[in-house]
Amino acid sequence: MTTRQMQAHPAGEHEAAAAIQHGDSGMPTALLGMLLFIASEVMFFGGLFATYFNARATTPGAWGPPEGAHELDIALAGALTAILIASSFTMQFGVWAVRRGDTGKLKMWTGITLALGVLFLMGQIYDYSQLGFGIADGVFGTTFYTLTGFHGAHVFGGAVGLTIILARAVRGQFSARNHVAVEAVSMYWHFVDVVWVAVFSTIYLLR
Amino acid sequence: MATTTLEPRASTYRRSWVLEWLTTVDHKKIGILYIVNSFLFFFAAGILALLIRSELAIPGIQFLDQATYNQAFTMHGTIMLFLFIIPALSGFGNYIVPLQLGAPDMAFPRINALSFWLLPLGGLLIFSGYLFGGAAAEGWTGYAPLTNRAEGVGTDLWIVGLTLVGTASILGAVNFIATIFKMRAPGMTLFRMPIFVWTVLVTAVLILLATPVLTAGLIALFIDRNYGGSFFDPSVGGNPVLWQHIFWFFGHPEVYIVILPAMGVVSEILPVFSRKPLFGYRAFVFATIAIGLLSFSVWAHHMFTTGSVLLPFFSFMTALIAIPTGIKMFNWLATLWRGKLILATPMLFALGFLSMFLIGGISGVMLASPPIDFHVQDTYFVVAHLHYVFFGGSVFGVFAAMYYWFPKMTGRKLNEPLGKIHFWIHFIGFNLAFFPMHQLGLDGMPRRISDYSADAGWTLLNMVSTVGAFMIAVSIIPFLINVVATFINGEPAGDDPWEGNTLEWATSSPPPAYNFDRLPPIHSERPLFYLTHGHGHSAERPDDLERDAEDDPERRDGLA
Numbered sequence: 001m002t003t004r005q006m007q008a009h010p011a012g013e014h015e016a017a018a019a020i021q022h023g024d025s026g027m028p029t030a031l032l033g034m035l036l037f038i039a040s041e042v043m044f045f046g047g048l049f050a051t052y053f054n055a056r057a058t059t060p061g062a063w064g065p066p067e068g069a070h071e072l073d074i075a076l077a078g079a080l081t082a083i084l085i086a087s088s089f090t091m092q093f094g095v096w097a098v099r100r101g102d103t104g105k106l107k108m109w110t111g112i113t114l115a116l117g118v119l120f121l122m123g124q125i126y127d128y129s130q131l132g133f134g135i136a137d138g139v140f141g142t143t144f145y146t147l148t149g150f151h152g153a154h155v156f157g158g159a160v161g162l163t164i165i166l167a168r169a170v171r172g173q174f175s176a177r178n179h180v181a182v183e184a185v186s187m188y189w190h191f192v193d194v195v196w197v198a199v200f201s202t203i204y205l206l207r
Numbered sequence: 208m209a210t211t212t213l214e215p216r217a218s219t220y221r222r223s224w225v226l227e228w229l230t231t232v233d234h235k236k237i238g239i240l241y242i243v244n245s246f247l248f249f250f251a252a253g254i255l256a257l258l259i260r261s262e263l264a265i266p267g268i269q270f271l272d273q274a275t276y277n278q279a280f281t282m283h284g285t286i287m288l289f290l291f292i293i294p295a296l297s298g299f300g301n302y303i304v305p306l307q308l309g310a311p312d313m314a315f316p317r318i319n320a321l322s323f324w325l326l327p328l329g330g331l332l333i334f335s336g337y338l339f340g341g342a343a344a345e346g347w348t349g350y351a352p353l354t355n356r357a358e359g360v361g362t363d364l365w366i367v368g369l370t371l372v373g374t375a376s377i378l379g380a381v382n383f384i385a386t387i388f389k390m391r392a393p394g395m396t397l398f399r400m401p402i403f404v405w406t407v408l409v410t411a412v413l414i415l416l417a418t419p420v421l422t423a424g425l426i427a428l429f430i431d432r433n434y435g436g437s438f439f440d441p442s443v444g445g446n447p448v449l450w451q452h453i454f455w456f457f458g459h460p461e462v463y464i465v466i467l468p469a470m471g472v473v474s475e476i477l478p479v480f481s482r483k484p485l486f487g488y489r490a491f492v493f494a495t496i497a498i499g500l501l502s503f504s505v506w507a508h509h510m511f512t513t514g515s516v517l518l519p520f521f522s523f524m525t526a527l528i529a530i531p532t533g534i535k536m537f538n539w540l541a542t543l544w545r546g547k548l549i550l551a552t553p554m555l556f557a558l559g560f561l562s563m564f565l566i567g568g569i570s571g572v573m574l575a576s577p578p579i580d581f582h583v584q585d586t587y588f589v590v591a592h593l594h595y596v597f598f599g600g601s602v603f604g605v606f607a608a609m610y611y612w613f614p615k616m617t618g619r620k621l622n623e624p625l626g627k628i629h630f631w632i633h634f635i636g637f638n639l640a641f642f643p644m645h646q647l648g649l650d651g652m653p654r655r656i657s658d659y660s661a662d663a664g665w666t667l668l669n670m671v672s673t674v675g676a677f678m679i680a681v682s683i684i685p686f687l688i689n690v691v692a693t694f695i696n697g698e699p700a701g702d703d704p705w706e707g708n709t710l711e712w713a714t715s716s717p718p719p720a721y722n723f724d725r726l727p728p729i730h731s732e733r734p735l736f737y738l739t740h741g742h743g744h745s746a747e748r749p750d751d752l753e754r755d756a757e758d759d760p761e762r763r764d765g766l767a
Contacts (some may be wrong), residue, residue, distance in 0.1 A: 029389045030312050036381040040419045047423025047453060049440055054449045136435025141446045146430060147439075 017022040038191045041154070047194055048150060052143040052202065059139050064207070066141065069133035074204050083201050088193045089115035097187045098169075101176035107169045110122045110182075110207075113164040113189065117155055124152050144203060150198050151192070158192045161185040232316035233720055234305050236566040237323050241298025242609075244327055245291050250683075255279045257680055260640070264673040266661040276657035277344035278361070282334065284347030285365065288465065289372050290330040292601045295466040297379055299409045299608045302616060304383065306718060307401045308709035310727045311390025314385035328667055329371035331657035336361030346655060348458070351439030351450035355431050366429045373418045373425070380414035381568070383407055392710070394729030395566060398492070401709045401732060402485060405492050406471030409499040410464050414505070417460035424453035448513050455506035461500045465597060466564075467495060469604025470535060473557045476611050477539055480554035481546025481704050487538045488732055494531035494538075501528050511580045518577045525575035536561070552626030553705075554606035559634050563599025567592060570645070585655075588648025594641045606633070606686075613690075614704045618716040619697030625689040629682050636678025643668035643675075708733035 028030070056063055065071065094109030128145075135145040165185050168174065174182060228236060229463050263609035271279060278470045301319065305312055313319045336342030336359075345354045353360055386476045388409050391400070400408075428450070430436035437443035439450045485491065501524060508518035508525045538559055543611050548554070570592040583589060606629075614620045630762050652665050659665050703712040714723050727738040 005213070026389070029385055032320075032389060033315060033385045036384055036415060037377075040377045040381070040415050043416050044419035044423050047420040047456075048427075048452065050420075051423070051427055051449060054446060055438070058446050058449075102303050134435075135430065136437075138435050142430065142436040142438055142445075145429065146436070149514060150426075 028180045028183075030180045031184055031187070036186050038188065041191065045150070045198075048147050048197070049202065052147055055139045055143050059163065064140060065133050065144075066133065066137045069137070070205060072132055073127060073130065075125065075202060076127050077204050080120050080127070081196065083120050083123070084193050084196050085114050087113045087120070088190050090116065091186045095182055097177060098174050099180050100181045103169060103174055106174060106179075106182065107166065110162055110166045110169060114159060114166060116163060117159045117189075121152060121155055121159070124148065124155075147199055147203065151195055154192045154195065158185070158189045161188060172180050211547065213448050217395070219743035230552060232312075232320050232321075232396055233299050234313045234316065234319060235616070235718065235720075236724075237319050238298045238300075238302030241294050241301055241326070243599075244323075244330075245295035245298060245605075248286050248290040249295070249598060250329055252283050252291060253282040253285075253680065253683070257676060257740065259283060259549055260673040260676040262657055263659075266659055266663075266666060271657060273657050274341065274344060276325050277346075277655070278342045279335075280344050280655060281346050281365075285333060285369070288328065288347065288461075288597070289369065290326065290333075292597060292605065294326055294377065294463050295605045296410075296465070296472075296601070296608075297376075299472065299605075299612060300383060300410075300468060301379075303612060303711055304404055304407055305386060305390065306615075306714065307404050307709050308387065308390055309394055309710050309723060309729070310386065310390035311389075311422060311722050312743050313382050314389055315382050318378050319382050322375040322382065325371050325378075326377035329368040329375065331368075332364050332371065333368035336364045339364070343467075346452055349428070349450075350454075351428065351431075351447045352441060352445070354428055354450075355440040355445075357432075363429065366425045366432075366648070370422055370425050372468060373422050376414045376418050377422075380411035380418075384415065385410040387411075392726050392729060398489065399729060399732045399734075401471075401711075402474040402488070402495075403468070403471035406467040406474070406495055407431055409495050410467045412555055413460040413499055413502060415457050415469075417457045417464070420453060421457035424457070427453075448510070448515050449549055451510050451513065452506070455509045456503075458509065459506040460499075460502040462596065463498055465601045466604075467498065469560065469601040469608075470495070472604045472608040472611070473539065473560050474535075475709065476553050476557040477542045478609055479707050480549045480551060480557070480715070481543050482549070483546045483709075484733060484736075485538065486541035486544075487534075490534055491538050494534040497531040501531070508580070511577050512584045522575055522577055526572060529568070529572050536565065536568075551705075552621065552623060552630055553607050553611035555627065555630045555634075556610060559630065560600060560603040563595055563603060563637065567599055568594030570595065583648050585653055587644040587652045587654055590654050591641050591644035591648060593645070598636060598641065606630075611705070612711075613693070613719070614700030615696060615711055615716050618700055619693050620700040621693050621697065622689050622703055625685045625692075629686045630687070632682035636675045636682055639675025640672050640679060643672045647672075662763060681727075703735070703739070704741065706736075706738040710734060713738070 023066050027035075090109050090113045094106045094113065097103075097105035097109060135141055135149075162185060165182055168181065228240065229239075231237060233457065256273060259276070262269055301313070301323075334342065339361065340359045342361040343349070343357070344352075345357055345362065349365070387400070387404060420528045427436065427438040431438050431440060431445070436622060437444045437445045439447050441447055474485055474491065486595060505521060507521040510516050511521070556669075570588070574583070574589065574592060610621055610626055647665055647668050650663075650665060652659060652663070659669075700716050702714065702717075703718050705712070709719075710723075710726065710729075713727055727734050731737060
């Protein structure tokens with residue numbers, strides 16, 4: 001009989017799923033799921049950026065921190081940007097390592113990426129403590145803290161993902177053939193970095 | 208023979224049915240949970256509708272004061288849209304899409320369970336405002352700065368609940384898209400997918416891209432209300448029109464999120480009950496995609512009277528949507544043309560959808576024209592329009608789907624005479640309730656008021672509308688009796704009671720946990736039709752499937 005006939009039953013669900021996907025050589029389903037989720041996240045940040053640009057376009061007078069507060073610390077923000085961009089590279093080195101099957105290097109690079117992410121978050125908290133204005137201080141304060149805060153929350157989410165990857169790598173759960181979770185978390189991490197580049201350019205450079 | 212022998216008992220074990228339903232990751236059980244949950248919220252929001260209509264039946268304040276009335280219409284709109292129509296259609300999508308694709312389950316079964324369980328949680332949060340000093344009362348659109356300044360936690364619970372429901376929708380959309388792109392059976396190419404799957408796919412893309420924008424807006428509103436933010440309140444430098452932009456950037460695609468799957472349901476039913484293939488399959492697919500694309504460029508037609516949007520652009524784009532919608536209408540009519548019509552209950556509801564949605568579509572094109580819109584903005588004309596689209600369109604689609612797929616889900620066919628009684632009371636009641644609202648709107652009756660003057664001349668039409676609303680409520684009684692009685696002791700349906708075209712009818716009713724013992728060859732968008740009617744490239748005899756099913760008593764009994 002032909003291969004068109006197939007059977008699915010609980011014990012062989014993996015084989016059944018494989019049979020159903022036959023002829024479909026694309027990305028793994030989990031990775032597609034992550035990409036779709038990232039698409040929705042792009043729209044979420046799109047909404048937040050829209051509020052920022054709308055506020056900037058409709059607010060009369062100077063655009064920036066309220067009177068009496070400190071100016072934005074562009075040097076610190078620039079350093080944080082460099083840290084986050086560097087972390088994208090270290091993440092990718094980890095992905096390339098696990099694709100070669102080098103799980104030792106995967107652990108090392110994931111650990112470095114996680115450390116850079118935590119460093120970024122600490123730097124952001126320090127920055128917040130020095131600014132001298134809050135979320136309730138005018139339209140600039142509201143949009144500034146909402147954009148950077150939600151980005152920071154996403155960095156935190158990415159750091160949780162990296163911690164899980166690191167723990168699973170330590171337990172030896174990844175190999176050259178089986179590491180879709182590493183790919184998915186790395187995609188998310190790159191996305192979070194790209195959002196920061198957009199946030200930094202919008203808030204600090206497009207003054 | 209490339210197949211292996213089947214041992215269904217090998218991996219089943221007993222546990223309590225409560226635990227089974229609470230922890231299930233089976234797309235069919237989750238689909239049923241979606242549908243049951245949706246109908247519970249439908250009844251709650253329906254009672255609110257009856258309260259609203261009772262208050263408006265005659266002039267004067269009868270038993271709802273203005274604050275309670277505001278809460279009633281806000282909860283009615285929010286719950287009906289976000290916790291009835293969308294989840295009900297998602298429920299049918301959950302149940303039917305994997306079956307129509309020949310897949311064993313959704314792509315991410317556990318995420319599927321998560322997206323369901325967020326729904327009752329979000330819905331109860333929205334409703335729980337009633338326990339804490341009053342529910343949200345600013346309308347389902349939550350316009351700022353009214354929402355900014357509303358007292359009490361009801362509005363905050365509304366925001367948090369909607370955010371959860373939105374998250375559930377987004378996760379569900381990811382799941383549907385991944386399922387449709389990765390889980391299709393061999394031979395099931397994109398252009399052989401049933402139209403219902405196509406509409407669910409486009410709907411999922413709209414949810415994926417539109418809902419996060421609402422989430423961003425809801426979060427901004429929450430920050431405004433609780434942390435002293437100034438996004439939307441002009442007294443602290445915010446911009447209230449910005450809320451309208453964000454809300455409707457989500458809100459207009461949302462209209463198509465609500466209607467497209469219902470169009471898909473109707474496109475499944477009309478060919479089966481006309482004994483003809485769907486006319487113009489590809490045109491229908493492209494029209495669906497076109498509606499999805501256009502839906503992102505029309506949001507500001509809800510904002511003509513703000514004076515801050517480009518009228519010609521949004522009016523033109525809105526009118527353009529009539530073209531793909533018109534193509535669909537012609538497809539449906541041409542499918543019926545010279546068909547051998549079988550007027551069973553699913554078909555009646557599908558025909559009800561065609562006629563009622565047509566009226567809603569025409570009043571929609573009228574509203575797309577700024578000179579008309581300026582006059583009827585915020586009147587009952589708009590209320591009439593949206594109910595003809597949401598109720599006459601989507602809810603008729605939900606009931607059509609219920610009567611059509613109930614035999615697949617339970618193995619028992621809903622009673623036809625009771626179904627027809629339901630349809631006719633429902634159809635007449637619907638038109639009595641909502642058609643007079645067109646005239647009331649043209650007469651100038653504003654929406655969202657709890658009282659009107661006896662001198663305004665609106666009393667008769669309001670009374671007619673209230674009678675219609677109660678007729679709709681009465682029509683639900685035969686429906687409920689039908690569902691319960693059929694569930695207990697209904698006529699066995701068999702695997703394929705309607706002689707369907709698509710793969711869900713190729714398995715038992717209800718299907719086993721793993722969906723299919725074997726799939727028929729798929730050479731067209733109607734694989735089952737060619738299997739059962741021995742036409743075209745069919746390699747197997749039609750009785751192959753029958754014999755297999757009869758050999759397996761456990762499947763026959765619908766235990767799975």
